[in-house]
Amino acid sequence: MRKNQLTSTLMTGVLVTCAVLITAAVVKREFLPSAAAAPGPDLRPRKLQNTAALAQTGQVMGRPDAPVKIVEFSDFQCPFCARAQEVIEKVRRRHPDRVAVVFRHFPLDAIHPHARTAAMxxxxxxxxxxxxxxxxxxxxRQDSIGTRAWEAFAADAxxxxxxxxxxxxxxxxxxxxVERDARVAAELGLQVxxxxxxxxxxxxxxxxxxxxxRWVLAGGR
Structure with missing residues (x-):
């Protein structure tokens, strides 16, 4: 009898626990924002109008008369930008007469507190x-930004x-x-x-x- 009572008590406890967990899950789903459901940045390519004007402002790396200009909106504290720099430089050096880079600033102040000063x-x-x-x-030396003197980078340069x-x-x-470039990036709807x-x-x-x-050689398609 005691064994049956113990089993019954355990089953009741399990059922109550399950009910509580299910209720909590429903409440969270209905009333709390879901991280999984939060929209991520839009990484789809899209056509832009009047892009020649975007290449008229910024710092040019490469031949100013290069027929293909890669306009790059970047952040000096962004690790993906550091990796992109290596990729872009390889392509630019492979086509020195064809490709130039127009660098424009897009410091993400909320997550990169020193990016704006680095840009300046x-x-x-x-x-x-x-x-x-x-x-x-x-x-x-991206990991030193914010702790290393700007003059030290200048000496390196x-x-x-x-x-x-x-x-x-x-x-x-x-x-x-820098603010001008960031404003242009916002107007273009850039997210990353x-x-x-x-x-x-x-x-x-x-x-x-x-x-x-491929984009450089095939007209960006």
Whole structure:
């Protein structure tokens, strides 16, 4: 008898526990937002209008008269952007007369607190003709951004006038240029970095080397 009572008690406890868990699951589904259901960024390619104008502003890496310009919206603290830089540079070097990169800033301030200052520092490096070298220095030591002095990156990039560079960074002289690029990115509806525009098509996310090569040679299709 005691055994039957114990079994009955255990079964009752199991049923009550199951009922509580099921009720909690229903409540969570009905009243709490589901992380799985949250929409992710839209990574589908899409055609853009008047993309030639987007290539008129930004820092050009490569020949200014190159027939194919990859417009890149990027963030110096974004790890995917660092990986994209390697892919883009390989393709650009493979086609030095055909491909150039137009770098534009899209600092994701909410998750990369030093990206905006890094962007302004890169524009200060551009004043001494060293944007590309500073760009490479930032991505090469990306894990040091925010803890390493901006002048240390500038020294790596071969800037000659470090005091002038420091004064430029401290003055935030290029804050307007960085904000301009970020505003354009928002107007385009960009959601991720890197986002590339190749031959009139927006290509969000990290590209493979093979895909980027194909887009460049096949008109972005």
């Amino acid at each position: 520092a890169s524009e200060c490096a551009a004043e001494q003709g060293r944007f590309h070298a500073y760009h490479d220095a930032l991505f090469a 071969g800037l000659r006038d470090l005091p002038a560079f420091r004064q430029c960074v401290d003055s935030r002289r290029h804050a307007g240029a 970095t890197p986002s590339l525009i190749v031959n009139g098509e927006l290509r969000p996310g990290l590209p493979t080397e093979e895909d980027l090569e």
